Amino acid sequence: MKKNINQAGLSPADAPLSSIAPRVLLVDDDVELTELLGSYLERDGFAVHAVHNAQAGIDSALNGCFDIAVLDFMMPRSKSGLDALNEIRGASALPLIMLTGKGDDVDRIIGLEKGADDYITKPCTSRELAARIRAVLRRTNSSFATTTPFDDIIVNGLVLRSAARSVTLNGRVIRLTSTEYSLLLILAKNVGGVVDKTKLSQGALGRHPSRYDRSIDVHISSIRRKLEVFDEGSVHIETIFGRGYQLLRR
Incomplete structure (x- = not known):
């Protein structure tokens, strides 16, 4: 999996979104899980970059290089996934999917109220995550949509x-x-x-x-x-x- 998305030339100025793979940011402290999910997503046609703490997630999400972020709700250290969500959503409309623990209904509701576009519960399959990412991208970004209506x-x-x-x-x-x-x-x-x-x-x-x-x-x-x-x-x-x-x- 790519360690730095910029090394692949995937900056916003390089090309329109429609000519490159969808760029996914994974933010999760579970390194093994992100490696597994990232490898599958890359085989499925996504360009993936993973970071493992909330601050790195915030910095990466706000650098303009990604089309969507997948953010773990529960992360240790000084900032949590909720802190990252608040900071990202306060400065950007980047589509966000929250990863939450199974049965954590309160976390899901809080995440949605704070501006997450969708959530997916752990443990999740790589195929389900890929499907959720595509669904969010189709409805939030015309570059990945099959049709683009322009009527107000x-x-x-x-x-x-x-x-x-x-x-x-x-x-x-x-x-x-x-x-x-x-x-x-x-x-x-x-x-x-x-x-x-x-x-x-x-x-x-x-x-x-x-x-x-x-x-x-x-x-x-x-x-x-x-x-x-x-x-x-x-x-x-x-x-x-x-x-x-x-x-x-x-």
Whole structure:
């Protein structure tokens, strides 16, 4: 596995994303695990770089050389995976997948609330991780998508610009994570209609929701909080219990 992604010439200025392998940053203190996952991902067509502490993960994630980061939630030393997530998300919209321990529901919810795009539980298979990475890249980066719609969607004061994956509400920019944008886009395309959680999960997370999976609920809650800051009564996300969510005009 490559020790330094820059040695392979994979800097943002070298070539457009569509002409190179997707660049994956693995951040985990388990060296043996990252070697195993990294080797598989490279055989599967990814360019992989691994670091083994939170600070190195922060520095690498913010250097602009990667398309996605896979970040272990629990890491020792002075900074944890949550610290790394906070710092990365505070400065970058880089897609992030959190690695969490099996059964650590609280960690998953916290990670999603802090801006992770998705999570995967340990132990995980290399094939599952590769599938999750591809799913996140397809919905967050047009360079890896099969189609790229460029039509803007306007719902009262809410404007979603597909080409830039940006959102404004009443003329003010709303900073959403890639997954939050994808969820809001699905709701906006179905404005006034109820969208069930299965459709939301498949469209925004690229997977069928598992039993007791609260990922969609947590992301929707985050979107609501961000919209409420600049909302002037123009739109509202309604919970339809037992069915899903709907975006309503006001």
